[in-house]
Amino acid sequence: MTSAQPSGEIFELQADPEVVDKAALEGQLPGSPLSMHRVAKGHFRVVVSGLRTDAMLRYRFRVHRKDLGRWIQVSDPFAWQLDASRQRWSTRAIGLEDATRKKARPLPRRPTFDQLVIYELCPREVVPKATRYADLVTAPTGAQPRFGSIFRAITRRIRSGYYDQLGVTALELMPILAQGWRRATPQGVGRPFESPTERPPWGYQAMSWYAVNGDYGTAAELVELIDAAHARGLAVLADVSLEHGYGGKENGLVTDLWPRWRVPRPKNRWGLLELDLAAPGAFPFVVGGLRRLLVDLGFDGLRLDWTEKVPPKTWKRVVAEVRRFAPEAILISENPTLPLITEAGFDGTWDFFFHWEAPLLLRRVYRNWDGLAKRLVSTQRKLVENLEGRAYPPHGAKRVAGIDPAKGPPVVRYLESHDLPRVARRRVRWQHGGGHLMDVDGDGKTPDWLNHGSQATSRLGATLLATLPGAILLFQGQEHGADDELIWAHDPLESRRDAKTFGHYQRLLKLRARLPVLRQNDLRVLLSDDKRHVLAYSRGEDPARGDDDRIVVVLNFAPQAVRRLRIPMPSPGRWRDLLGGKTYPCGKELTLHLPLAGSLLLQKLGKRQTLGKRQTLGKRQTLGKRQTRAKTKDCEPARYARHASKPVSTSR
CATH class of the missing domain: 2.60.40.1180 (Golgi alpha-mannosidase II)
Incomplete structure (x- = not known):
């Protein structure tokens, strides 16, 4: 933590007083390393004079851990950004315009929940190949911080009008907070990613709850991105991991400073760190990170990842705290568990029931294994249950407080996401959450390979999605019928731009905006x-x-x-x-x-x-001058149109 003073720049550090008894500051500083004074238990401070006022400064802390009996290096847990080196240096703009001084303009009109057409994008993979990644190498102490230019590339696409011309009303950025550069596994931290071209995590392995990922750019460039989106009438949501993050012990994890926050033996298949939010100081720390995103950086809302891992009572506290400093923030839960919908106070939830049945039906899987009912079920009947609001609660429960059985809960429906295969891809393994293979036919064996993906399938799915109640979400490239795999290297729009599919999506989204009836909860099969x-x-x-x-x-x-x-x-x-x-x-x-x-x-x-009325009578009723007779009460035939002055042809 830093702040400016007439006599110099103040650097502060807070840590668990039971495990940290000494601290020092090092980096691009005169006389580095500098001993820090303890002003209170777990609170250290130093004032640094003689700093350049026209440069980005790299720094980090060294703390003495009593329990380990040695010094360790840590990043500033409250830094605005960490650079793109593997060491993840904290950075500070001295005398330069940065996010601590500049804020994005407010969004002129925030969309209501049913007006949300969210476009989910992974910053690392939405930009052209020419976009520069910073060199992800260990840099010497005196080197200048390096940052990627991804935020700037996304800002250029926003200003081009691409997203608002498509018809989306909100962008959802997959996690933009600083993340680790070693693979996390259930057994611990694996080998590092070898190069910028090797696929890194999507961002859910956050190593900071406050700092922007330097691989993407600076905090000031992120503010500029949000400002550009607001100028085009687009809301911007941040995808956030509240209590789970990078599983390593290096690079300045917050648990190096507060080790008692760490859940000792986390049970998750990704090897992620889990924080105990009941530990002293942990809850206000993570809520402060949400404040950084919503108030300081200017995000309009949050999509909270893996919400079922946190008790609903805790989420209720989180939502209440967020409403105090960002009352209009859009808060969306990933997991559609009933207590999160009815008790925690989220505005809506991702619809897991729809994202299972709809893509399967599009791929002509007419029966699939229901893991809750433990039997094969009709895919179309399950989809109809979802559309009629009967999937919440599932399997015949009569009524749950807080849910109108005629409408169902407020949900975000989607056909593609970072967790799901492309609808347009001809043949795919059915999976969810990256490599989590799913059993479709109930034989207990995976992978199950599904066929019949195509551009036409993508367009059929678009008509379904755009005409449903609540909010909807597109995943980057879906509007062009992208057919790449879940593992990308660069922008999917570089490999496919299908004008017919894009025009279909664009036409549907414009209709959805123009006709409120397409968004309202009055669907009848x-x-x-x-x-x-x-x-x-x-x-x-x-x-x-x-x-x-x-x-x-x-x-x-x-x-x-x-x-x-x-x-x-x-x-x-x-x-x-x-x-x-x-x-x-x-x-x-x-x-x-x-x-x-x-x-x-x-x-x-x-x-x-x-x-x-006279034009819907039986076969003896004539239609005026042309005397065209109606052969049936039904409208089978546009060529039998009773109202027409001449026959109208149809394709049969």
């Missing part, structure tokens, strides 16, 4: 044909209120085109496909043909264009 694998549902209020805003969505999950499909319609009239432009007149039912992976987004046309 009209047809769920588990044999022909077709799903149709309506969006909109009861017809008594008016039909002008009613939407009907039709989706074909079958392995072939579907002919003469009869769909019960909410009301007779003329319905126009907002995706293809074709108009379908109908009575009580609509009969149509759907191509392979086809979808329709039908909107009821206004009263001036709807059919009157």
